[in-house]
Amino acid sequence: MINETIIEHQFVSSNFFLPTWEIKTLVLGTFNPSCGEKTDYFYGRCQNNFWRTLEEIHDLDYMWFQNNFERKLKFMKLNEFGCADIIKYVLKSDEIDIKEICGSGYSDQILFTTKKCKLTYHFDNIKTFILHNNVKKVIHTWGKRNSPTNFKNQINEFKTYCSQNSVEFIEGCPSPSGRLRGKEHKENLMNFYKVHLTKPAHNNV
Numbered sequence: 001m002i003n004e005t006i007i008e009h010q011f012v013s014s015n016f017f018l019p020t021w022e023i024k025t026l027v028l029g030t031f032n033p034s035c036g037e038k039t040d041y042f043y044g045r046c047q048n049n050f051w052r053t054l055e056e057i058h059d060l061d062y063m064w065f066q067n068n069f070e071r072k073l074k075f076m077k078l079n080e081f082g083c084a085d086i087i088k089y090v091l092k093s094d095e096i097d098i099k100e101i102c103g104s105g106y107s108d109q110i111l112f113t114t115k116k117c118k119l120t121y122h123f124d125n126i127k128t129f130i131l132h133n134n135v136k137k138v139i140h141t142w143g144k145r146n147s148p149t150n151f152k153n154q155i156n157e158f159k160t161y162c163s164q165n166s167v168e169f170i171e172g173c174p175s176p177s178g179r180l181r182g183k184e185h186k187e188n189l190m191n192f193y194k195v196h197l198t199k200p201a202h203n204n205v
């Protein structure tokens with residue numbers, strides 16, 4: 001008999017698992033495990049390039065946002081965006097070491113290995129949030145992932161929902177993962193964020 005362990009999202013009980021402020025753009029990631037490094041908000045690990053890229057675009061001090069939720073929140077309010085993840089819980093098979101989910105780079109690959117993990121998605125709540133909060137645009141940060149089949153079906157259904165409700169679903173956002181450090185990738189990330197996540201720099205300091 002194979003035993004299974006439930007790992008919940010680190011922010012599932014927080015008051016910002018979905019944004020509580022007015023936004024126009026919703027940024028979707030995958031999963032932040034409760035058993036991993038503790039962070040103050042989505043993309044909060046120091047090796048992640050999300051907030052570091054925004055620092056560079058707006059000429060802010062290095063690590064300006066690190067472990068400072070109030071600065072992040074002020075910036076998101078000014079730029080009318082917020083973040084969420086599409087997975088609420090992971091049911092992990094005991095066939096894999098928990099460190100594969102709770103550390104070791106936090107790769108998404110293990111999450112989508114169906115024989116090792118079963119996922120509880122957050123899409124129903126995200127759809128309701130979009131409908132009730134006048135969200136205009138959704139971007140995602142999982143790169144070109146398009147498998148396994150269940151994930152693909154979930155995403156296609158969600159994209160259809162966005163289209164039916166006049167919400168723009170933006171493809172092509174480079175992953176902010178700290179494992180991706182090439183110069184070209186960094187430039188692509190900065191260019192994408194300049195278009196989709198920021199207003200003029202003088203409004204954000």
